[in-house]
Structures are given as C-alpha cells and as structure tokens.
Amino acid sequence: MINLIKQTKNTSYSAVAHLGIDFFDSGIRNSGISLTESHSRPHILPEICRIYPNIFQTNATNNPSQQFSLVLQRNKPSGRILIDLQERKCFIELLNGPTLEKELLDDETSLVTLFARIINGCSSRNIDSIQIIDTDFLSKNTAFDENKIIELLATTFAECDEYNRSMFVFDMDSLITLSINDSNMSQSTSISNIQLYRNIREKCKQAFVENKPDNCDNNFIAKEKWIVMVVKHPFLRSRLIEDIDFKQSQEQIDEEKERERKERDDETEKICPKCRRGYILSKTNYGNCQYHDGYIYDLQTKKPVSYNEAQALLLKISLLTQRGASNDQHLKLVWTCCFRIFGSDSPCRSGICGLPEELQGTQIKAENEIAEVEKHFKAKIDATNKLKVLHEVCADLFIPQPSYSTNTVFNQRSTPYSPRNS
Ligand SMILES: [Zn+2]
Ligand SMILES: [Zn+2]
Structure with a gap:
C-alpha cells in the first residue's frame, strides 16, 4: 500500500x-x-x-x-x-x-x-x-x-x-x-x-x-x-x-x-455468607443455597436480633427444653423477609452460594463477608408495615418483656430454668 x-x-x-x-x-x-x-x-x-x-x-x-x-x-x-x-x-x-x-x-x-x-x-x-x-x-x-x-x-x-x-x-x-x-x-x-x-x-x-x-x-x-x-x-x-x-x-x-x-480460590471450601454452610464455588449449583434475605426480629422485645444472638437464644431454649421447660420460646423470633420462624421453618430464598449479586465485585474481605451480608440484608428490607400488621394480629400472644440478657426469662408463663441438682 x-x-x-x-x-x-x-x-x-x-x-x-x-x-x-x-x-x-x-x-x-x-x-x-x-x-x-x-x-x-x-x-x-x-x-x-x-x-x-x-x-x-x-x-x-x-x-x-x-x-x-x-x-x-x-x-x-x-x-x-x-x-x-x-x-x-x-x-x-x-x-x-x-x-x-x-x-x-x-x-x-x-x-x-x-x-x-x-x-x-x-x-x-x-x-x-x-x-x-x-x-x-x-x-x-x-x-x-x-x-x-x-x-x-x-x-x-x-x-x-x-x-x-x-x-x-x-x-x-x-x-x-x-x-x-x-x-x-x-x-x-x-x-x-x-x-x-x-x-x-x-x-x-x-x-x-x-x-x-x-x-x-x-x-x-x-x-x-x-x-x-x-x-x-x-x-x-x-x-x-x-x-x-x-x-x-x-x-x-x-x-x-x-x-x-x-481459580484456586474457586476450588477452596468457604463458608457461604448467605446460608452459612460450607461450599466450593466450582462445585456448587443453583438451588444449593437456601437462605433468607431479611433479618431476624424478636416479636417480644420488638427489636432486630443478630444471627449469632438468635442462635445463642435458640441454644438456650433447647437447653431449657432439655431440662423440662416450655419449648415455645423461639416462636418469637421471625425472619422479616417471609415471617417464617427462625430455627425451624425452611428458608424462603434459593440460589447459589456466595455473595448476593448486589455485593459481587465489591471489595469485602473474606472474614467480613458474613457480617457485611447480614448488614446488607437488614438495610435492604423495610419491614415496618409488615411488622406492624404482625404485632396487631399477634398482640395477645406475647406479654412485652425487657430485652434478653444472659439471665433472660423468656416468657412469664414459662418455667424458669432451675438446676435440678442445685
Ligand atoms: Zn425469609
Ligand atoms: Zn449458601
């Protein structure tokens, strides 16, 4: 040319x-x-x-x-x-x-x-x-x-x-x-x-x-x-x-x-920040991840409860139950996304393990993923109106209690834990 x-x-x-x-x-x-x-x-x-x-x-x-x-x-x-x-x-x-x-x-x-x-x-x-x-x-x-x-x-x-x-x-x-x-x-x-x-x-x-x-x-x-x-x-x-x-x-x-x-990372087992179970990205499929995309709410104290706190409460209830206490305590913890009961009902969402789509591509350290996703789901959902309706419907079920502490008595009607051999 x-x-x-x-x-x-x-x-x-x-x-x-x-x-x-x-x-x-x-x-x-x-x-x-x-x-x-x-x-x-x-x-x-x-x-x-x-x-x-x-x-x-x-x-x-x-x-x-x-x-x-x-x-x-x-x-x-x-x-x-x-x-x-x-x-x-x-x-x-x-x-x-x-x-x-x-x-x-x-x-x-x-x-x-x-x-x-x-x-x-x-x-x-x-x-x-x-x-x-x-x-x-x-x-x-x-x-x-x-x-x-x-x-x-x-x-x-x-x-x-x-x-x-x-x-x-x-x-x-x-x-x-x-x-x-x-x-x-x-x-x-x-x-x-x-x-x-x-x-x-x-x-x-x-x-x-x-x-x-x-x-x-x-x-x-x-x-x-x-x-x-x-x-x-x-x-x-x-x-x-x-x-x-x-x-x-x-x-x-x-x-x-x-x-x-x-590629190496995709072959390594990690904890899913949504369903909190172990997964290997290259081997997981759609539908393997069952999770909630809301937060946990305590109907009695009318306050959100963190996942760890909810789990601790669940454990406490289970221990109380083993010792003969009433087992209806955990019924007060609900997921705001679907109003299913924490710890017993199945998750409302199904997907693939890993960060939710909205957070993909953001710089989140692996150790912070669970906390960040919990924060994200909490900010994502506005459950005010739904919770108001729920409170109206269930008003007679709960007697308002102060927030839980390590010595929480879960329900006025329940038998407080008393060590048998004390
Ligand atoms: Zn849900
Ligand atoms: Zn998952």
Whole structure:
C-alpha cells in the first residue's frame, strides 16, 4: 500500500517531520523520502494529516513524536510491536523485561488512524523504509491468489532487507482469512490461507534491533528490522502471540496470576455468607443455597436480633427444653423477609452460594463477608408495615418483656430454668 523509502541514506529521517500537510504535494519531491507510486493510496496520508494536524510537529510538548517515540531509554526493544485493536493497546516487546503496554488513543480504531503512531515511531528510530502490507497492497500488485501473494511478499521482504533499518506493518485481519465452523456441539475457528499466515508468522520471528557495541567506531550503523502486527480478531491475536512467542506485559502477567489465584480460590471450601454452610464455588449449583434475605426480629422485645444472638437464644431454649421447660420460646423470633420462624421453618430464598449479586465485585474481605451480608440484608428490607400488621394480629400472644440478657426469662408463663441438682 504505502512504501515510504528514504532514498538518500545520509538524509536524516526527521525530514519527514518537515513535510507536514504538503506531504503529497511539493514536500514529497524534496524530502528524500519517496512514496512508491505503484503502492500508494494518495488519499490516505492527507486523511491522517486531517485527523492528526500535528502529526509531523517535533517541537510542541506532548506531540505525537514524543508520545509515539520508539526510543525507550534503557529498555531494549526486540523490534516487534503488536497493536491490538480489540483490547485497544499497543504492546512493544522488550528484550530486557516484560513487554511495554500502552493504551491506544480513542480515535485509533483502524490501520489508517494508526499511521501517526507508526510514522512517528519510525521517525524516532531513523527507519529507512516502511512497508505496510494489507489487502490494498496486495491488490495494487495484482496478487490475488495465495501463491502470488507469497511470491510478492518474498520479493518485498528481499527489497526491504537491503535497507539497514526497516519496518513492516502487517494488517493481520485483512490478510488472514478465518473460517468459523458451527456444529451443533461447538464452534471452532481456523485459518483458511494457512500458507500466507505461516509466511507472515516466520517474518514476525525475524525482527531484531541491533545494539551499538561499546567499542565500535562512529561509522557503525546498527541494523533494525521492525515488525508491527495490527490485529483485532481475538482468535488471530491469541494464535499469533502463541506462535511467535510474543512476551507478556507486566499487566498481563499480573492478570494471569490473579486469574490463577481466583481459580484456586474457586476450588477452596468457604463458608457461604448467605446460608452459612460450607461450599466450593466450582462445585456448587443453583438451588444449593437456601437462605433468607431479611433479618431476624424478636416479636417480644420488638427489636432486630443478630444471627449469632438468635442462635445463642435458640441454644438456650433447647437447653431449657432439655431440662423440662416450655419449648415455645423461639416462636418469637421471625425472619422479616417471609415471617417464617427462625430455627425451624425452611428458608424462603434459593440460589447459589456466595455473595448476593448486589455485593459481587465489591471489595469485602473474606472474614467480613458474613457480617457485611447480614448488614446488607437488614438495610435492604423495610419491614415496618409488615411488622406492624404482625404485632396487631399477634398482640395477645406475647406479654412485652425487657430485652434478653444472659439471665433472660423468656416468657412469664414459662418455667424458669432451675438446676435440678442445685
Ligand atoms: Zn425469609
Ligand atoms: Zn449458601
């Protein structure tokens, strides 16, 4: 498509920076950079200049030449760049550390809109030749079948190899054809023009950036063979990354660790903050979690009771019952969500163990989950009117009592606990 070649190797590439909007007019003839006519698509660069009016400026702060510079100080680039249009990131692979990860700009959505980044990157590295390979490049060279395309690529690769510093930009999604096979059971994706893919893949493995040895003379010209892969389809991206062994960024390494931690976590038994029973997330199913999504209310004291307090009261009643006391005490504790009796009626809700949906994604420490969920269910439900009706209906059942204490006498009518052997 576009073949920018610096004809005089002694001319600084920064000449590009002075071309400005007139790139295609007079500037191009005087620049030392040629736009090979047979490969060019003249409307494209003016379009870039419209989108990025300062594409070739070098003096302003935060200008593209700084933002997109490939001069990376102590970081040693491998010469491979992957631009992921789906994830909206630019990955610059390094030899001496994890890949650098940079966010794409909002308007960088296609190959055309990436030109500011690519051209300024080349400018920063003094690249002699940029070759963009996409379907336009193929059609301008009348390469339509796979063999012809492979032939054209071989010639182009050889031409560019004559330059010390070159960059190839592959528009992967336009070059590689994917076929999606839909069967009843599953969907599988594969590459149709596999020969072409292999050709590009092998080229991607040949990128390198030579470093100037410490004790060499000033005439030493370090060779740089850059490869930029622009890719959008997730299948194509994953396949390419795997095949060429493209290094991960620190962010990707951290994400993978977090994913592994979560997987391990999903295999570990935990206590469900809703039903308070043990569960293993990867093995639990919908319906396994039986719970109430309200709070416990004491009809006698007319106060909410915490789950632990309710359980303690239940235990006390059970002990009293064992010793012959009346066993109707716990009837005063009800769930506000459904007015079922605490400790004896079945839960009103059914679901999957773990945090309620509303709390998923919030940062709650594992040890606080039960308390937080209890608080959440209490705040969620307004049972005032329901409780008022209940009190009216059941008014004659209870004689008001002061709140429970460790020495609570549960009901005036009940037999207070008296140790038999005291
Ligand atoms: Zn309930
Ligand atoms: Zn549960």
